[in-house]
Amino acid sequence: MRVIFQVSGFFCIAVLGGILLMLMINSIAFFADIPPITFLSTTEWQPEYGKYGILTLLAGTLLVTTGAMVIAVPLGIGTALYLSEYARPWVKNVLKPAVEMLAAVPSVVVGFIGIVVVSPVIMSFAKIPNGLNALNGAVLLAIMALPTIITVSEDAIRAVPHMFREASYGLGANRWTTLQKVVVPAAYPGIIAAVMLGMGRALGETMTVLMATGNAIAFPKGIFSPVRTITANIAIEMGEVPFFSTHYYGLFATALILFIISFAVNFTAEKITAHIRRFQ
Amino acid sequence: MKTNFTEIIPQTLLLLCALIMAALLISLAGYLLLKGGAVLSLSFLTNIPTNGMTAGGIFTPIMGTVALTLITALVSLPVGIGAAVYLSEYAADNRLTQIIRAAIRNLAGVPSIIFGLFGLTLFVQGLGLGSSLMASGLTLGLLSLPYVITTTEEAMRTVPQLMRESALALGATRWEVTRDIILPAATPGIATGAILSLSRAAGETAPILFTGATFYLSGSSIGLKDEFMALPYHLYMLVTQHQAIEQVQPLALGTACVLLLLVLLLNTAAITIRRKYVKQYQP
Numbered sequence A: 001m002r003v004i005f006q007v008s009g010f011f012c013i014a015v016l017g018g019i020l021l022m023l024m025i026n027s028i029a030f031f032a033d034i035p036p037i038t039f040l041s042t043t044e045w046q047p048e049y050g051k052y053g054i055l056t057l058l059a060g061t062l063l064v065t066t067g068a069m070v071i072a073v074p075l076g077i078g079t080a081l082y083l084s085e086y087a088r089p090w091v092k093n094v095l096k097p098a099v100e101m102l103a104a105v106p107s108v109v110v111g112f113i114g115i116v117v118v119s120p121v122i123m124s125f126a127k128i129p130n131g132l133n134a135l136n137g138a139v140l141l142a143i144m145a146l147p148t149i150i151t152v153s154e155d156a157i158r159a160v161p162h163m164f165r166e167a168s169y170g171l172g173a174n175r176w177t178t179l180q181k182v183v184v185p186a187a188y189p190g191i192i193a194a195v196m197l198g199m200g201r202a203l204g205e206t207m208t209v210l211m212a213t214g215n216a217i218a219f220p221k222g223i224f225s226p227v228r229t230i231t232a233n234i235a236i237e238m239g240e241v242p243f244f245s246t247h248y249y250g251l252f253a254t255a256l257i258l259f260i261i262s263f264a265v266n267f268t269a270e271k272i273t274a275h276i277r278r279f280q
Numbered sequence B: 001m002k003t004n005f006t007e008i009i010p011q012t013l014l015l016l017c018a019l020i021m022a023a024l025l026i027s028l029a030g031y032l033l034l035k036g037g038a039v040l041s042l043s044f045l046t047n048i049p050t051n052g053m054t055a056g057g058i059f060t061p062i063m064g065t066v067a068l069t070l071i072t073a074l075v076s077l078p079v080g081i082g083a084a085v086y087l088s089e090y091a092a093d094n095r096l097t098q099i100i101r102a103a104i105r106n107l108a109g110v111p112s113i114i115f116g117l118f119g120l121t122l123f124v125q126g127l128g129l130g131s132s133l134m135a136s137g138l139t140l141g142l143l144s145l146p147y148v149i150t151t152t153e154e155a156m157r158t159v160p161q162l163m164r165e166s167a168l169a170l171g172a173t174r175w176e177v178t179r180d181i182i183l184p185a186a187t188p189g190i191a192t193g194a195i196l197s198l199s200r201a202a203g204e205t206a207p208i209l210f211t212g213a214t215f216y217l218s219g220s221s222i223g224l225k226d227e228f229m230a231l232p233y234h235l236y237m238l239v240t241q242h243q244a245i246e247q248v249q250p251l252a253l254g255t256a257c258v259l260l261l262l263v264l265l266l267n268t269a270a271i272t273i274r275r276k277y278v279k280q281y282q283p
Helices: A002-031 A036-041 A055-086 A089-102 A107-126 A134-158 A162-170 A175-204 A207-212 A230-237 A246-279 B005-037 B042-046 B059-090 B095-109 B112-126 B133-157 B161-169 B174-202 B231-240 B245-277
Strands: none
Touching: A002 A036, A002 A246, A002 B059, A002 B095, A002 B112, A002 B133, A055 A089, A055 A134, A055 A175, A055 A230, A055 A246, A055 B005, A089 A134, A089 B005, A089 B245, A107 A134, A107 A207, A107 B005, A107 B231, A107 B245, A134 A175, A134 A207, A134 B005, A162 A175, A175 A246, A175 B005, A175 B112, A207 A230, A207 B231, A230 A246, A230 B112, A246 B095, A246 B112, B005 B245, B042 B059, B059 B095, B059 B133, B059 B174, B059 B231, B095 B133, B112 B133, B133 B174, B161 B174, B174 B245, B231 B245
């Protein structure tokens, strides 16, 4: 029996290895045609003219993700602090499961909300003709990253020993000073890990950005520009591209870059949580 | 204590964050349930799409999603539970085990579109399954694997060490302990995790984009080697790829509402099982 279970365990390594291998082999086939330097340092992504520069797509991904973090980080940490320090039990018992359920909402449904709700709101507030842009994507990705940020940072805040708070009150500090000077610094690594995990989720999201950001391949000028992310570009072009062409391999090369970025983000989060666990 | 002023301002700000969050949840669910709920009817659920998808219901995508989720379950549950049993009951705490754990954590962080590419190269092209229900199901099976493993292992860990040791002391083998003691005790927890993992897989779109999902099927027959319609992909197509935007808007709202209800239902089921059956062993 042991062997059967062990094989299941090894299977996971095989899948991750397989994914990495698949990305690398196809990317190598691409780099045989297009030098990696050109791929990584030029902005034009025009496969029909043989131009394969990732920078515009990368900028799209980074702009939308950064925008999402600007919205989700303060809101998420604020909510987590409120839930763990101020909220009454019934508020917590309602809001926490609701936030967890938000994490389960399919990404197409969030994208749909982007088209029918967020887009008209952006159009009327910013007085622009098109509401499908980086801002829309950022708002939606913030919604998708919030559950992770709230749950993980709330866990971190709750893990701060009660003695710390008591000691601070004992010295005459009030609740806010205690929170600011004692609780948050103690929970800091966990909160950072929460932000990194939320960011990982936003970076790799495909359907919401595909539906809500407008998908124009032009280097983004600002938050109101329509942008195309790496993920959306793969989703759009993989369906039309002839198999085993340079363009086909090029899409795998962009996926490899995405894989490396999200791996780095998740790896950092994991290192931080492992570090915290050692002290508990 | 200092003046109340320094207390009240930050407290209000934090309350504001929580209120925004609550408003967000209520408006999102309210919008979809009210507007989409108006479209829902028995015939919407049981009719196939007609008139170039501008009328009719969503029976075909529902059946596609059900079939797809069944395959996902058949792939991810046996392998996932097997791996969790290995990690929780058999594996020594060594380098190899750490590598397996790291692989599982990293798999959970791989963007879903990359799973789609993997499914395309391995199942559609490599194994020659073509763009099919089978290829998509296998892809989603791999995607769900890390969630199934993590939740199963967690459920198995709540079974007290004392029960394992007692059974071992009576002469039971590892396998007997797992089969007769650990798995029965952990079943509600495993079921909770399985439901959550599968509900997540059922809502995925990116991994099935190029592995088997299709825009439209005329019949409602389902075959492992055939392309299929799925609820999330159907919604995506209706809102972004359909020409008659005004006409399909109600259908899209209905589909979104069904997807949301599905998720709420499965999550509530999972939470209920957890509350009712998961034993809290006190040390």
